[in-house]
Every structure is written in C-alpha cells, then in structure tokens.
Amino acid sequence: xxxxxxxxxxxxxxxxxxxxxxxxxxxxxxxxxxxxxxxxxxxxxxxxxxxxxxxxxxxxxxxxxxxxxxxxxxxxxxxxxxxxxxxxxxxxxxxxxxxxxxxxxxxxxxxxxxxxxxxxxxxxxxxxxxxxxxxxxxxxxxxxxxxxxxxxxxxxxxxxxxxxxxxxxxxxxxxxxxxxxxxxxxxxxxxxxxxxxxxxxxxxxxxxxxxxxxxxxxxxxxxxxxxxxxxxxxxxxxxxxxxxxxxxxxxxxxxxxxxxxxxxxxxxxxxxxxxxxxxxxxxxxxxxxxxxxxxxxxxxxxxxxxxxxxxxxxxxxxxxxxxxxxxxxxxxxxxxxxxxxxxxxxxxxxxxxxxxxxxxxxxxxxxxxxxxxxxxxxxxxxxxxxxxxxxxxxxxxxxxxxxxxxxxxxxxxxxxxxxxxxx
Amino acid sequence: xxxxxxxxxxxxxxxxxxxxxxxxxxxxxxxxxxxxxxxxxxxxxxxxxxxxxxxxxxxxxxxxxxxxxxxxxxxxxxxxxxxxxxxxxxxxxxxxxxxxxxxxxxxxxxxxxxxxxxxxxxxxxxxxxxxxxxxxxxxxxxxxxxxxxxxxxxxxxxxxxxxxxxxxxxxxxxxxxxxxxxxxxxxxxxxxxxxxxxxxxxxxxxxxxxxxxxxxxxxxxxxxxxxxxxxxxxxxxxxxxxxxxxxxxxxxxxxxxxxxxxxxxxxxxxxxxxxxxxxxxxxxxxxxxxxxxxxxxxxx
Numbered sequence: 001x002x003x004x005x006x007x008x009x010x011x012x013x014x015x016x017x018x019x020x021x022x023x024x025x026x027x028x029x030x031x032x033x034x035x036x037x038x039x040x041x042x043x044x045x046x047x048x049x050x051x052x053x054x055x056x057x058x059x060x061x062x063x064x065x066x067x068x069x070x071x072x073x074x075x076x077x078x079x080x081x082x083x084x085x086x087x088x089x090x091x092x093x094x095x096x097x098x099x100x101x102x103x104x105x106x107x108x109x110x111x112x113x114x115x116x117x118x119x120x121x122x123x124x125x126x127x128x129x130x131x132x133x134x135x136x137x138x139x140x141x142x143x144x145x146x147x148x149x150x151x152x153x154x155x156x157x158x159x160x161x162x163x164x165x166x167x168x169x170x171x172x173x174x175x176x177x178x179x180x181x182x183x184x185x186x187x188x189x190x191x192x193x194x195x196x197x198x199x200x201x202x203x204x205x206x207x208x209x210x211x212x213x214x215x216x217x218x219x220x221x222x223x224x225x226x227x228x229x230x231x232x233x234x235x236x237x238x239x240x241x242x243x244x245x246x247x248x249x250x251x252x253x254x255x256x257x258x259x260x261x262x263x264x265x266x267x268x269x270x271x272x273x274x275x276x277x278x279x280x281x282x283x284x285x286x287x288x289x290x291x292x293x294x295x296x297x298x299x300x301x302x303x304x305x306x307x308x309x310x311x312x313x314x315x316x317x318x319x320x321x322x323x324x325x326x327x328x329x330x331x332x333x334x335x336x337x338x339x340x341x342x343x344x345x346x347x348x349x350x351x352x353x354x355x356x357x358x359x360x361x362x363x364x365x366x367x368x369x370x371x372x373x374x375x376x377x378x379x380x381x382x383x384x385x386x387x388x389x390x391x392x393x394x395x396x397x398x399x400x401x402x403x404x405x406x407x408x409x410x411x412x413x414x415x416x417x418x419x420x421x422x423x
Numbered sequence: 424x425x426x427x428x429x430x431x432x433x434x435x436x437x438x439x440x441x442x443x444x445x446x447x448x449x450x451x452x453x454x455x456x457x458x459x460x461x462x463x464x465x466x467x468x469x470x471x472x473x474x475x476x477x478x479x480x481x482x483x484x485x486x487x488x489x490x491x492x493x494x495x496x497x498x499x500x501x502x503x504x505x506x507x508x509x510x511x512x513x514x515x516x517x518x519x520x521x522x523x524x525x526x527x528x529x530x531x532x533x534x535x536x537x538x539x540x541x542x543x544x545x546x547x548x549x550x551x552x553x554x555x556x557x558x559x560x561x562x563x564x565x566x567x568x569x570x571x572x573x574x575x576x577x578x579x580x581x582x583x584x585x586x587x588x589x590x591x592x593x594x595x596x597x598x599x600x601x602x603x604x605x606x607x608x609x610x611x612x613x614x615x616x617x618x619x620x621x622x623x624x625x626x627x628x629x630x631x632x633x634x635x636x637x638x639x640x641x642x643x644x645x646x647x648x649x650x651x652x653x654x655x656x657x658x659x660x661x662x663x664x665x666x667x668x669x670x671x672x673x674x675x676x677x678x679x680x681x682x683x684x685x686x687x688x689x690x691x692x693x694x695x696x697x698x699x700x701x702x703x704x705x706x707x708x709x710x711x712x713x714x715x716x717x718x719x720x721x722x723x
Binding site: 052053054055057058061062185211212213214216217218219221222223225226228229242243244245246249250252253254255271272274275276277279 | 438554
C-alpha cells in the first residue's frame with residue numbers, strides 16, 4: 001500500500017500544478033467531495049487510466065501528462081458542449097487485473113463519458129471485456145500489433161501497416177535483405193514478428209534468426225556474439241522497456257555501430273532515449289508516425305506548450321502525441337453528436353478529422369483506427385531524430401494485414417461483430 | 424564455427440560470472456551469513472546506481488577535466504552511502520526482526536516498494552542515462568571477431584577486487600573474526616563477550632555497501648530506473664542459495680556455474696530457454712545437495 005499512497009501524493013503535486021487540483025484532492029478524500037463540489041456545476045467526467053506506479057510508469061506518466069494538458073486546453077477554450085471536462089485519474093499500477101478493476105470503477109461508479117488510457121497490449125486486453133460489457137469507450141494511444149476490432153475502442157496509435165510493415169519494406173529497399181529479429185518475449189513482439197516474417201517471405205528478405213528475451217533481461221553479450229556470427233544486414237528490434245538500455249550499451253561496447261549493422265526499433269521513442277543516451281544509439285533507426293523534430297507550426301506549438309507545462313527537459317514523442325490528439329478527437333465527436341452518449345459519440349466519431357502535430361489525421365469510419373503517416377527517423381546524439389523517410393500522405397489503417405490474415409475489420413459492413421472475410 | 428566467436432563466448436561466460444558474483448556478494452553476507460532475507464537488495468543496488476548518476480552529473484558539470492576518473496569516486500561513494508543506509512535500516516527495522524524471518528520478508532519487501540517510489544519521486548519515472556568514461560567505451564580487439572569490451576574487463580577486475588577485499592576482511596581482521604564467530608554460534612559468541620548487536624550492524628552495512636558497488640558498476644551494462652533493481656533480485660538469491668548458506672566459496676562457485684550454464688545454453692538455444700535450462704539445472708543440483716554446493720556444518 002505504501003507505494004500507492006505515495007503515488008497519489010505524487011499525483012497531487014502534479015495535478016495541482018496542472019490546474020486540475022480539485023481532482024487530486026478528490027483522490028485523497030474519496031469520491032464524495034467531488035460530487036458535492038461539481039454537483040452545482042454541469043461538468044463532463046472523463047477517465048484517465050494509466051500506470052503511475054510500477055514498471056510501466058516510465059512510459060505512461062508522460063502520456064497521461066499529455067492527455068491532461070489537452071483537457072486543460074479544451075477547458076480554457078470553453079470545454080465541450082459548453083461544459084467543463086473533469087478528469088478522473090486512476091492508477092493501473094502496471095498490473096493488468098488492477099486495470100480491469102479501475103476501468104469498471106470508472107464506468108460504473110464515476111460514470112465517465114469516455115476513458116483515455118492503457119499502454120501495453122496486456123492491459124488493453126484486460127480492460128476490453130469491461131468496456132464491451134458496460135458499453136464504455138476507450139481511446140488507446142499506442143502503436144500495437146493489430147488483430148483486434150472492438151466496437152468500444154478507438155485506436156489512435158499505429159496499426160502494423162502504418163509502422164512495422166512500411167519499415168520492413170524500406171529496409172529491404174535501402175539497407176539489406178538479411179534480418180535479425182530480436183524482441184521481448186510477450187504478445188506484441190511475437191505477433192509483430194509473425195507479420196515481419198510473412199512480409200520477408202513475400203518481399204524477398206531473409207530472416208537469419210528470431211530471438212526473444214524475457215522482459216527485464218540485462219545480459220546481451222551472448223546475443224551480440226550470435227549477431228556477430230550471423231552477420232545480418234539489419235537488426236529489427238521489438239524489445240520493450242529497460243532491456244533496450246542494456247542492449248544498446250552492450251552493442252556499442254562490442255564495437256558494433258549503426259554503420260556496421262543498423263538497428264530498427266519500433267518501441268523506443270524520444271522519451272525512452274532520454275534514459276539511454278543519444279551517443280549510444282546515434283545513427284540507429286526508429287519507425288513512428290510522429291517525431292518531436294517534425295517541422296510544422298502545429299507541432300512547434302504543441303512541443304512548446306508541453307515543455308512550458310512540464311519542464312524544459314521534457315520531450316514529446318509518438319504515444320504522447322497520440323494521447324494528446326485523442327482527447328481532441330473525442331471532443332470533436334462529442335460536439336458533432338451534441339451529446340456524450342457512447343453510442344452517439346461512436347457514430348459521430350467515424351470520419352472525424354483534424355490537423356494534428358503529426359499532420360492530418362482521420363478516424364477511419366470502418367475500423368475505428370486512425371489514418372496516419374508512416375515515418376522513419378535516424379537518431380541524433382541529442383536524442384532527437386532526423387526524419388529520413390516519410391510516406392508523404394496518411395495511410396489507411398489495416399488492423400488485419402492481408403499477408404497474415406484473411407479477416408477485415410469493418411463496422412459499417414458488418415455492424416454485428418465488425419469482422420468479416422477479406423474478399 | 425569461428426574460433427573468435429567461440430572464444431568470445433568463453434569470455435562472455437566469465438563476464439556473466441563476474442556480474443553475478445558482484446550482484447550476489449552483498450547478499451551472501453546479509454542472507455548467507457546473517458540469514459536475513461533482504462528483498463530490498465535490488466533497491467540497495469539502485470541506491471549505488473543513482474549515486475553514480477548524481478556523481479557523473481556533478482563531474483560533467485563542475486569538474487569536467489577529471490570526468491574520466493568519476494567512476495572511482497562513484498564506486499567509493501556508492502559503497503559508503505549504501506552502507507550507511509543499510510546501517511540505518513538495520514538499526515531501525517531489521518534489528519527488531521531477527522528471530523522472525525517471515526516478518527523480515529514482508530518488512531524488506533515494503534522497504535523495497537518505498538525505495539522504488541522514492542527514486543521515482545526524486546529522479547522521475549523515466550530511466551536516467553549514465554555516460555561511461557571514454558576509456559571504458561569500446562573493446563580490446565585481439566582479432567577481427569574476438570574482442571573484449573573494456574567495461575566487462577573492468578567489472579571482472581572489480582569483482583576479483585571485491586572478493587579479495589571481503590576475504591581479507593573476514594579472515595584477517597578482528598571484525599571479520601567476530602562476524603564469523605557470531606554466524607557460527609551466536610549465543611556462544613555473546614557469552615564470550617562479543618557485542619553481537621554491533622557485529623550485526625557492521626555485517627549488514629558491509630553487505631549493503633557491496634550491493635551499492637554492484638549497482639554502481641552495473642550502470643555500465645544495464646539501465647538505471649526506479650524498478651531496475653527488481654531485475655537483479657532473483658538472480659542474486661539464486662546464486663546465494665545454490666552456493667550454500669554461510670559459504671563465500673560456495674557463492675563464487677555458484678556464480679561461476681550459473682554464469683557458464685546460462686551463457687552456453689543461451690548460445691545454443693535462446694535467452695528464455697537458457698533461463699529454463701539454468702533453473703532446471705539449479706533444481707537438480709539442489710536435489711542432490713539440498714544445502715547448496717558448499718554447506719558449512721554448524722552447531723547452533
């Protein structure tokens with residue numbers, strides 16, 4: 001319990017700073033206080049469900065920061081439907097059953113209009129039945145492995161065909177044919193590699209090895225030795241979390257640089273690079289839809305506001321940006337539906353567009369994922385990216401890539417289950 | 424297969440051995456000698472790691488000229504700071520729980536959670552980056568594909584130094600004699616006029632200090648984050664348990680066995696599989712020798 005109490009106090013500090021202090025207080029004194037205060041005012045409650053403690057806090061705190069920033073900005077401009085948005089913050093504590101329990105609490109007790117949250121696929125899978133059973137609405141901000149089609153979720157991170165697959169094609173064209181697949185041992189890397197292997201077969205690449213390490217793995221000397229023995233053209237890295245630091249440190253020290261064998265990563269971004277150190281990863285590659293270094297006025301404003309609010313040393317990255325824009329997308333859908341009713345908002349959200357920091361995005365009316373522009377960045381020593389390739393225009397999301405699945409997700413054509421056979 | 428690759432693999436085994444040994448050394452004293460199940464051992468290592476981070480920043484900001492030497496200052500400060508925190512922990516928490524192993528387990532687990540959240544509050548939820556001094560980056564190339572990373576050589580030497588230091592301390596000093604006496608027979612030592620309370624404090628502080636050194640050295644290999652300590656705790660206990668309670672030699676031999684099994688198995692299968700093979704190996708060894716590789720017979 002000790003850790004929870006502390007983290008809530010931590011919230012308090014954070015949230016008071018962000019101007020939603022009332023929320024922080026309600027966390028300490030239970031829900032009643034909030035009810036009394038807000039009962040007089042007409043407000044819209046939304047849930048923010050992320051890990052503020054435990055291993056995933058490293059990534060999720062920043063996303064929650066961005067979501068709260070978006071809520072605050074909306075409130076400053078009059079809220080939605082003329083009402084103030086009040087975030088109800090819950091800590092999933094990096095523990096999947098806790099996520100499910102908190103999701104239930106948000107939907108049944110707080111009766112929130114929608115929830116922004118989750119990071120890992122495991123936490124999303126844990127809350128999915130809750131959202132489907134009580135007809136809630138979840139906005140999920142992280143790139144993921146696809147193969148999912150839920151009526152109750154809007155996916156604002158990349159689908160496989162907007163990140164992993166374009167990266168593989170680009171590597172085959174520009175770097176080489178021999179791939180070394182290295183990932184953490186859980187659902188995302190394994191599913192991602194399934195797609196990559198199918199794609200390599202299809203586009204004429206060669207997989208020299210496929211290797212998984214347990215989460216939190218720290219000792220990479222043997223794997224690096226194997227990499228040396230297999231001599232791949234590129235390492236495709238789907239390692240998650242802490243292990244990335246160990247991997248890159250040891251790779252560099254074994255004398256393998258980005259010029260010898262570049263590493264393409266899909267799970268580390270600017271925020272994680274802060275903890276790795278740019279010098280270690282200089283020249284290696286990452287695939288995302290958004291980079292902090294994107295040169296457009298909307299992004300400049302976004303980065304400036306984020307730094308102003310949370311400190312000069314903070315950085316933005318793809319999931320942070322997705323967390324930020326999904327609040328706006330929801331708000332647009334609510335304005336369009338003229339209500340916060342979940343079914344009405346879902347229908348209104350189909351086709352909603354906006355000019356985001358990453359460029360133009362649009363909610364796909366059929367599969368509730370986002371049209372996004374795939375990009376590839378090369379890491380600089382300052383932990384930022386030089387963008388060396390982009391797809392020029394947003395790509396239609398495809399949660400079930402044709403090379404591994406014969407399904408399609410289309411809620412307009414299959415209103416009952418969403419899933420049909422690919423024709 | 425290339426000889427270079429093969430030789431590198433032999434060195435990798437040795438390197439893993441030295442890392443495991445460094446991780447487990449402090450625990451060998453706290454758990455092995457004193458019998459305290461310290462679940463906060465990983466977090467004690469992180470105290471060392473964060474100390475290293477702070478000192479690295481201090482050097483790069485204020486004494487950049489001597490930056491290449493910061494690691495030595497960091498190692499020494501990590502030792503003393505962690506030893507001091509260990510000392511306080513023993514005085515305020517552990518001391519009252521010596522005869523209650525289950526309570527110690529819960530108390531130190533609670534302590535580890537408190538420490539983790541403290542790191543998060545002080546240093547932020549993100550990992551922090553500790554730059555290595557230039558002379559530790561890169562590797563010593565013997566041939567095209569046989570090269571020894573400098574940081575691994577450094578850790579290997581550090582582990583040897585720590586083991587040497589501890590052996591000298593335990594077997595050549597009066598404090599060492601007292602610690603050995605108390606672990607062998609607490610009541611008898613007490614009757615002979617040894618202040619066992621004091622001995623406990625010193626031993627616990629020493630074990631904690633060694634954890635600090637390990638944490639400091641591991642910044643060269645792994646990450647530094649609030650929950651990184653959790654990654655080390657299982658391996659540390661595994662080494663000490665396989666080695667046998669109350670035996671330093673056992674700890675060394677056990678670190679060597681686990682290191683070699685793991686790196687050989689990993690080379691021929693995968694990391695996940697290597698973990699399985701290692702654990703199965705340990706279980707079989709413990710079936711044959713339930714008290715660990717080396718166990719000291721004591722009358723207590």
